[in-house]
Amino acid sequence: MKDSRQTKSFPASSRDKILPSKGRPDLWQQQLVAARSATENTPLKESGVSLYVHFPYCQSKCRYCDFNSYAWTGQNMEAYVDAVLQEARSVAKELLPQTVFIGGGTPSLLSPQLLDRLLRGLADISGFVHSSKETTLEANPESFSREKASLAKDLGITRISLGIQSLRQEVLQAYDRVHDPEQALKALDAAQEVGFAHCNADLIFAFPGQNPEHWWQDLHTVLASGIDHLSAYELSYEPGTALTRLNQAGRWPAENPDHCQALFEGTRQACHQAGFGGYEVSNFAKSGAACLHNLVYWRSHSYVGLGAGAHSWYQGNRVQNLPSPEDYLATIQNRGQAIQEKQRPSPGTLLFEILMMGLRLPHEGVNLDRAEKLTELDALEYFGDPLSSLLDRKWLCLETGSQKERYLRATETGFLLLDEILLQLLPDDSNSPARKAQ
Ligand code: SF4
CATH class of the missing domain: 1.10.10.920 (Arc Repressor Mutant, subunit A)
Known part of the structure; x- marks a missing residue:
């Protein structure tokens, strides 16, 4: 899964080649109208606060991933859930958040019992079931079944965000993803079959050497799958990832910037044509279906983060928790909080x-x-x-x-x-x- 705060830009030297207004001067204005439509009727209060919960484990670590996530090798998930609930009692009691986002990592890796324990506990402590306008669960296809989708819905989840990334087996394998294209499509179906009206898919473009036609096919298949939100990110080479090490060793050369720009702009246009307004650099939504929780970040509203490495922006302070799940657990058990850094920005x-x-x-x-x-x-x-x-x-x-x-x-x-x-x-x-x- 990709970070909603990731930036995106292209070299100034080649911008003229891709401006869609060349020959279509009205297109940018049309895209702005669609973007407005994506965020209209979004019931966020400037004075409200949101809640983010970080679950750090994944079935395996993807090659491109630089998030605070770890391959699960038997770590005690029950102890982690209990630590999050303990932290919630310290910092999120009766918080009444206006949005909730359970992200990671791969929260769908939680067993039904632990997902139940986490969500019921958070509901009791924070009151989110009564206050939240949008409660998202991030999920990956290999750990998301119809049964889990149904349970999540019963426990107050209103939106599913699925890490699809690609519908090509060779690309998924190269990324070290553990799901296959069939599981990805089944997961999209499962979310909709149990009645989730709001469903996001994450995709990554600019896989080195990929036939662009394969990207356009994936994009159109996913846009037509019944989702109401798409996050499309360019593959990025972040410091410290396996992908970057391969790149530095001469394998996996990055796609050239002109090609990436063409994919980016073509993606914006394809989404627009499919009725998805590009309301943020990498995010596209049908009318009224923008992700409220991410709008909170982009509008600099307040949020409280729980879990290893989680960030908060609340009451004028920026807080970051200890990133290591082991350190987080030990510190929460001793002190009820696991703050690594707290700052009041100038x-x-x-x-x-x-x-x-x-x-x-x-x-x-x-x-x-x-x-x-x-x-x-x-x-x-x-x-x-x-x-x-x-x-x-x-x-x-x-x-x-x-x-x-x-x-x-x-x-x-x-x-x-x-x-x-x-x-x-x-x-x-x-x-x-x-x-x-x-
Ligand atoms: S599923 Fe992959 S990309 Fe998503 S957090 Fe886990 S390791 Fe990172």
Whole structure:
């Protein structure tokens, strides 16, 4: 499974080759309308808080994965579930979260008994069954059956997110995934047969040397499978992964950037044609089906994280738990919490983070007035010349909302250059206003 906070950008040198407005000047506007439709009627409160629960074990470790996840080799899952519930009693009692996300790792690896124990326990402690507008369970095809889907639904799960990644056996094997294409399609069916109205599939594109036709076939099959949400990520070579080691040894050379750009833009267009609005760099949803929990991250609303390595952003503090499940367990059992780091970000850091997350939403962008309330910094003054220059180059634009609030958004060109935009807003010059305020 991929991280909703992953960034995506392409080299400035080749952006002109892939701008869809070339020959279709209306397409970007149509995509923005579809993105708005994906997020309309999303009942999130700015003052609300969300709950994330991390389950760190997987059946095996995928080659490309740099998440805090570990191959399960007999570790005590029951003790882990009990530790999460103990932590919940410390930090999430009567939290009444507006969304819940049980992620990993592979939470569907839990036995029915432990899934029951975890979800009933969380419901008793946090009250989520009454408050949550969306409760997602991440699952992988090899550990997701019709029976487990049915149990999850009975226990308050409202949305399933399935790690499909590819429908090609050779690609799944190369990734060291443990499921096959048939299991992937069965898992998609199982979720819908038991009545989940909200179902996401994760896919990865730009497998080295893959015939592009195979990607388009996979994409169309998954889009037509009855899901209402798709996350499509480019294969990335993260430090420390088996994939990167192979790449450095001369195997698995990355696809060239032009090809990746063409796949990215073609994917956006295919999703658009299938009725899925691209409301975030890598995320596409039918009308009203955007992932509420991930919108909480992109809009910089509050969330509490439970479990090994989980992050929280709550009451002005950023907290990260100990990443190792063993350390997490031992520390929770002794102290009830397992905090590795707790920080109150400086106003400048917070403002930068708000921009970094919000610019990923092409139709929303960043509400600068809300950002100013949170940080007491005016973004236009704070970022000064670098931001003016991005506005002049039309990589960013300023718009006014219905309440006269100011929004900063990426333009069609800028949307493909988000990493570069962020680099310009945080230059490594220690005299820059952005640096000084941190
Ligand atoms: S299933 Fe694979 S990609 Fe997902 S968290 Fe586990 S190891 Fe990582």
